[in-house]
Amino acid sequence: MGKECDDEVVILVPTGSLGAGAREEELEYGIAQGAQVIATDAGSTDSGAAYLALGISKNNRGAVKRDLTLMMKAASKAGIPIVVGTSGQAGGDLNLEWTRDIAVEVARELGIRPRIALLYSELSKETVKRKNAEGRIRPLAPMGPLDDATIDGCDHIVGAMGPEPFIAALEAGADIVLGGRTTDTAVICCYALMKGAPRGLSWHAGKIGECGGQSTIKTVDAAGLLLRIRRDSFEVEPLNQINTCTPESVSAHMLYENSDPFRLVEPGGVLDVTHARYEQVTPRTVRVMGSEWEEMPYTMKLEGAAAGQYQTLMLIGIQDPVVLNDLETFQTKMTKTLYDRVHSTIGEAAGNFHISLRLYGWNAVSGAQPKAGTPPPPEIGVLFVATADTQDMANQIAKACNPKFFHMYMPAHHEMPSYGFAFTPADIPRGPIYEFKLNHVVECDDPMELVRTVWVDLSLEEAA
């Protein structure tokens, strides 16, 4: 326990996201360097609302199990805890329990008996409505005030936890803490805050570490990062011994996925790096000083996801120069032809429907017309997206459009063209659209108010 002093806290971040691919040799290196905790994030909102709305992971089970196995083996051997934030991609109760089951399975396979704390931060609609009625939920731009209908429309709602529930679980003896939705930063810095490390430095280190090795210069493919937090500074080092950190690679990470490069709002305060300084201390290591923490009333950010209308897809490929030489006309004419077709075949019953054509190879990503004079591409893929109130209606719209989508004439065509379908059947029911409905914060009486801790204590099994 010689390293376990409050003068230095060493945090091992094995990967930017659980399941992305931790590395055994990096874990070994970090532990040899005196790591006191293994901390990783396991999700975010970046990949869309489907994972929260459905309670499913983005990663496959095998990938998460592989990373957890490496981490649990290393942590158990070294006698240090593991903390995981935003379990199962979205941090809802279902996402958390999916991760719990994997962790328990790994523990049994490894023959270890950790005390696992589960931190639930999914909120019932009743709780959110009550908080809203009390005037304790505030919108963040660009959203307006919250109403009950929006709350009722969500399939799942979570609040993003700060470090306090993790600290409480660690202090109660947890070997592994699996968190529901947690801010990326909080899970990385919770151990340092528990040990009394300076708050500005700890939170800043958390931000730098939240994507694992992303703040490093990757000469070789690698995953993780080591953070050493001291009284007056913290140091950042890649876990891979060939890769390096530079003041720029580290400071630039504060920019990543943040709308403000200087101030990051977190539960209970704001990290302010306006006066942070970065210096190279070894060829691979960067030291950071001057990060500040400004205390604020405690809030948790709310995320709510819901399924909406349904979509059906079709895909064709086109190499015909008659089309490629006048793609603007093709797109305009095809869109009108397909809308006309739905009106003439399905009519009013189609309801509130929408058709969008994405010309991949031309303008699908931007949706805007390329500059005049842009040379035609050698081929394009045209993705047809029908959106309607039910899956059946989206399918019917695609089927109604099929002959026109397949054969539409251009003015220069002398005989009926046939574009290249990729699949049979041609139409692909895609399921619902999933969207985030909340961008609000809830004020909390204390950091544990909206969090439930449940223990899975495998150490008790020994006695049984």
Added chain:
Amino acid sequence: MMPTVQDVCRHVRSKNAGPFWVTFDLFFRNREDFHRYARHPALGPATFERLFGTDPALVKQFPVKNLNMVKISCVRPAPSGGREERDMHSGQMFVRLLGVELD
């Protein structure tokens, strides 16, 4: 010829900042270009409204001197994953900035 964003920047990127915002990072070639262009009107709200259909009142600009870069954040025209989503992580949006002329 008027210089464009890609002429005066060594790196330009875009990324989602939550489901409702997108953020652009423009790293200039050097300190001189940073001072000349970080606050250039052609990188102002009107350009972002024209290119991305965003609310100009909510375009935020943050010059970061020690990195010779400017961060510009704006509201996505629609939250991520909606009916007409074309770029879930907004990772391609920077391309439309590259040709913006800076006189």
